[in-house]
Structure formats: structure tokens, C-alpha cells
Amino acid sequence: MDSFPAYFPLAGRKVVIAGSGEAAEAKARLFEGSPATIVRLEGHEAYLPGSYGGAILAFVASSDEAFVRAAVGAARAARALVNVVDRPELCDFNTPAVIDRGQVVAAVGTGGSAPVLATLLRNDIETQVPEGMGRVAALLARFQDEVRKTLPVLHERRAFLREAVQGEAAAAARDGDMDRAEALFREALARGSAQVGAVRFIAGQGPVDLLSLRAARALGAADALVADDDADPQVVTLARRDVERMTPTQASTEHLVRLAREGRRIVRLITRPVDAELIRALAEADVAVEILPVARDDESSS
Numbered sequence: 001m002d003s004f005p006a007y008f009p010l011a012g013r014k015v016v017i018a019g020s021g022e023a024a025e026a027k028a029r030l031f032e033g034s035p036a037t038i039v040r041l042e043g044h045e046a047y048l049p050g051s052y053g054g055a056i057l058a059f060v061a062s063s064d065e066a067f068v069r070a071a072v073g074a075a076r077a078a079r080a081l082v083n084v085v086d087r088p089e090l091c092d093f094n095t096p097a098v099i100d101r102g103q104v105v106a107a108v109g110t111g112g113s114a115p116v117l118a119t120l121l122r123n124d125i126e127t128q129v130p131e132g133m134g135r136v137a138a139l140l141a142r143f144q145d146e147v148r149k150t151l152p153v154l155h156e157r158r159a160f161l162r163e164a165v166q167g168e169a170a171a172a173a174r175d176g177d178m179d180r181a182e183a184l185f186r187e188a189l190a191r192g193s194a195q196v197g198a199v200r201f202i203a204g205q206g207p208v209d210l211l212s213l214r215a216a217r218a219l220g221a222a223d224a225l226v227a228d229d230d231a232d233p234q235v236v237t238l239a240r241r242d243v244e245r246m247t248p249t250q251a252s253t254e255h256l257v258r259l260a261r262e263g264r265r266i267v268r269l270i271t272r273p274v275d276a277e278l279i280r281a282l283a284e285a286d287v288a289v290e291i292l293p294v295a296r297d298d299e300s301s302s
Contacts (some may be wrong), residue, residue, distance in 0.1 A: 003094065003111045010036035014054050016080065018046040018071040019061035023085040027059040030098060046071045052078035059095075061085040088112040097122035102134025103141065132174030136165060139173045139181050143189065150189055155223045155264050162221060164188055197260030198288035204269030206232025215292040219267055224259055226251040227269035235269060253281045260287040 017027050018041040045051050047070040058075035075082045084090040096109035097118040108121045151157040169184035202215045219238040226246045282289050
């Protein structure tokens with residue numbers, strides 16, 4: 001990872017755009033509808049550190065080298081993070097291609113090296129993020145404290161939220177009926193999570209682009225991950241970085257059964273044929289098992 005993506009809360013914040021022309025207007029359009037205070041600077045005013053006082057971000061857009069240097073110096077003197085259009089060597093951060101759905105924001109960046117590629121990827125992703133997803137995020141934010149209080153155990157809370165974002169309450173929010181969405185969410189929270197733990201065996205030998213969509217989603221939703229030592233690193237990275245990780249030695253049958261009975265989703269990344277004895281033991285313990293495409297005996301010995 002050459003660049004670390006970060007999100008800056010904009011409510012009550014100040015953002016400065018120094019310069020004029022289409023590049024400056026494009027930066028301003030990024031913040032349309034945001035709760036930030038946008039300050040536009042031109043001419044000598046852009047050379048004064050006080051003009052940037054309290055700003056969290058400053059964008060500089062100009063073909064005038066003297067203007068750029070003076071504005072960057074003033075912004076940094078005011079301790080604002082600076083982005084200069086088409087001048088990556090002067091930037092504290094790069095502007096990604098943004099998908100704006102209100103409280104849901106997705107961004108694609110290339111570290112400033114290939115903005116056209118970032119835009120193309122953004123367009124591909126944008127079609128998969130419905131317009132109403134921002135309202136779903138607002139719904140979850142509305143109940144955040146209540147969900148934490150009702151479901152204090154992390155994996156139970158995650159299981160409930162996974163169901164909620166695909167359920168009737170989320171659908172109502174996407175359609176814009178927030179009153180109905182809140183009522184449905186309260187009903188779902190009163191019922192709690194019906195999530196049943198399971199162990200999913202997934203082929204971990206790679207390459208990653210041969211994984212099925214179902215396998216990739218299972219990795220992303222896993223509460224616990226057990227991977228063989230020679231599992232493809234690119235496959236492993238599909239799991240959340242904060243997922244509980246165990247070695248095959250630590251993941252005894254008894255431990256897997258206990259985690260599953262707690263409602264955990266466990267992914268076992270394997271590079272060899274499935275252990276029939278383990279499958280039998282899990283089945284006898286009434287643990288749900290799913291085997292996604294894995295190596296066959298004839299493949300592993302070839």
C-alpha cells in the first residue's frame with residue numbers, strides 16, 4: 001500500500017480553495033452539498049497564512065508558479081494539509097476519484113500517478129453503489145448507540161448489522177421511507193440476530209482471481225480466519241485486517257465448534273484436500289459446514 005486512504009469529517013470544518021479557472025471549480029464541486037465551510041481565495045489574499053487559519057484542507061489550482069509557491073507556503077504556515085493540482089511533488093495528499101452517496105463515500109486513488117485510471121475504476125464501482133445507500137448509512141448511524149447497548153458482543157453485533165443492511169429496513173431506507181425504515185429496524189433489533197455460526201472451507205492456493213464471488217464475500221464477512229501457511233497472500237488479504245486470526249494448530253476441532261456455537265463465521269483457507277475427519281466432527285457437533293471450490297486429491301498430487 002503506497003498511500004493510506006483516510007476520511008476527514010467535514011461538519012464544522014473549513015476547506016480553502018486557492019486559485020481560479022476550471023481546475024479550481026472542479027475542486028469546489030467536490031464539496032457541493034457537504035457541511036464544510038468552503039473559502040475561495042484569489043490574488044494577494046491567497047498569500048496570507050491568516051487566510052487559511054483553521055482550515056483542515058487547502059487546494060491550490062493555478063498555472064502561475066509564483067502564485068502556487070506563495071499559496072502553498074501560506075497554507076502550510078497555517079498547518080493546513082495541501083493539494084496542488086497537477087503537482088504531486090508539492091502535495092501532502094492526493095485527491096481520489098470519489099463516489100458520493102451522502103454518508104456513504106467510496107474513493108479510488110492511484111497516489112496521483114494515474115488519475116484517469118482512478119476515474120475509470122470509480123465509474124465501474126459507482127454502478128454497484130445504489131443512490132439510496134447514504135440513507136442506509138444514516139439509518140445505522142441513528143441506531144448506533146442502541147445497537148451497541150443491545151448487542152455488546154462484537155461478533156453478535158456484526159452478525160445483526162450484516163443482516164440489517166440486506167433486510168427490509170435497509171430497503172425502506174433506500175426507497176426514501178425513513179419512518180418505515182426506523183420502525184422495521186427497531187423490530188429487527190428487538191428480535192436480535194438469528195445468525196448461526198458456520199465453518200467455510202475455501203481454496204487458499206490462489207490465484208486470487210479464480211475465487212468465486214461467494215468465496216470472496218465469505219472471506220470479507222469472516223469473524224475468524226484459519227489459513228494454511230502456504231495460502232496465497234492475495235487470497236488472505238480479502239479478509240478484514242481486524243479479523244481474528246488463528247494458525248491451523250490453534251484451530252482445533254473443539255475450538256472451531258465453540259466459535260461456531262457462539263455464532264461466529266469461520267473461514268478455513270486450505271491448500272490441501274479437506275480433512276474428512278474434521279468435517280465429520282463438525283457435522284456431529286451440528287455445526288454448519290460449507291465447502292467452496294477447493295483443491296482435489298488429483299490436483300494436489302500433480
